[in-house]
Amino acid sequence: MLQFLIDVLMRACDLALVAIALSAVYSLMKFPNVALVQYATAGALLAILFQRSGVPVWLAIGCGVGLTGLIGVLLNEFIFSRMLKSGSATAMIGSLAVSMIISAVFLLAVGPTATRFALPISRPMRILGARITEWQLWSFGVVAGALLLFALLYFRTDLGRQMRATATNEVLADATGINTRRMKALIVLISGLLAALGGVAIALKGEISIQTGLDLLLPVFAAAILGGLGNPFGAVAGALVIAVAETIVTNTNFGPLLGRAVAFLPAAYATAGSFLLLVATLLWRPRGIFVSEVKRV
């Protein structure tokens, strides 16, 4: 049972930071930035490259994440904000195109094989029959820490209040003297940093390849939509729901039902779990399962 919980948490951690970034950007910019999943890969790959050039691992992570945030701001400044002038659909398609270009850059830069941080080998610890390694715990820590910091910023600071005001009603926020342009630039930076940290968390406990971003695309969108696009912390709950669904799909032994010792669905069917949830949500709760209010006009 504990192993199940750990598996769920590990999967939720893969998705949570990128999903929250997607939702946060949507809340201010009003377009889902597909390229965010590539920022996750970029953050991790840059950090790995920094580490290879001799930088200590945590500093390398800092540099990789910071650089990715910067790239995110630049891309937004020169590409996405211009596309947004002709509509959010244009910007979304544009971000898809940009993420494909980023993918091609990765292919040239690091090749098609998966890479990982050079970390010391960690033996699994056994806790109540469940196994967990030190680096998996660090990965949890990174995600939990990032979520906590963002929550404090978002709910406890003046800056966070201004962001929320801008998200709720941009015109009104502007009229009350909030610099909405600055808020948007800030949320773009924060989302880039969060997504990059999400990638780093994945790389800390496993591997990252140029395919990782595209593999994240569907579950991350499903998590963000489940939580109500534009509701950042709803996305975290969405990520948990997706993780539970995927883990149930792949970790349930159907053997006893079929009179065999072991019978599992192939692990590749895990994505089917998130697909199914996404379709169901879009059909019955298109504004997300955690949104109860009626749409404000």
Place this chain on the structure above:
Amino acid sequence: MKKLLLAGLVLAGLSVSAHAEGVVIGTILPLSGASATVGEDQRRGIELALDQINASGGVLGKPLTIVTEDSAGRTATALDAAKKLVTVDKVPVVLGEFSSGVTIPVAEYLVQQGRSHINIGSSGLKIRTIGAGQFSVLGLDDVASDFAAQDVYASGARKVAIIVPNNGYGQGMASAFEKKFTALGGTVTSALLYTEGQTSYRRELQQLEAGSPDAYIYSAYGKESATINREGFELGLNDKPWYGLYLTMCISDSEPHYVEGQIGMDLNYIGPNGKGYQDAYKKKFGTDFTSTFNGFAYDGVMLVAAAINKAQSTDPAKINAAIVELGKDYDGVTGPIVLDADGQRSAQPYLHLKVVDGKAVVAP
């Protein structure tokens, strides 16, 4: 107008004869991607063969040229490479690749185009039925899986779980192993085909563990295998024996700490006449063999060169006939190569190996 045409013809003639000096053959190898380590080792075998051939007079009296293409371990890339070799380099013979899932479509394409294909690294059973013009210098999986099943049974394991790649190689190997192992009296708790190119196989490994097997039987390409070995270790699955099918491929990219003590089988890669070759490899590259596959690449190239010299022609049909003739009794560095009626190596000795200090060594 006539002059213009003539000039055009001369130009065309020039461009075709870009490699005018002698015979050109092609190879397709996984120089990048999951099997890059084995691909590089195959390339080394080919390089040694090329050096040897050209030092002793070349082919048809001229130096031999080998055009090497990277498949990146992907079927689509490999097929593009095969098309390029056929249409641009106009080679009569192509050697390669490594993964059966890539080799089979490439060989089918080459045979359709009337060129010869030499399999130097794949063991999928479907290779047998590709047709005339396709040859293998290593034994295929029917023999390998029988050997492995007996070997595992002899090691005392009765309940095993299998994980292999979801492609022609993995499917053939898993079903043949299961058949033989069950016939011996053992049980297979689960046989799982993994999707290639993932960055995590945790879920698959946990599913295998659920059957509480006595031993894990696995086969995976270099870098995927590294992931499987690391995650198996992190899940604590290495408290049970791990048996690698083609062990040197399975451990080529893995952290030695994760694979220490694993047992497995592999091709017997060095024959009675292989000593000189082994020394030449060590001298040129400064290390021991990094996989068992370089010798088969070497033998493949040497066999083709001998066949072209015998045929005194670069016509694929004549080369095929010469290979059939030579294949009745060819002495390679990987041992005697005798090709059966389908052009496949008929007898292939295997080794029982164990990982000691990070290296696969022959175990009794």
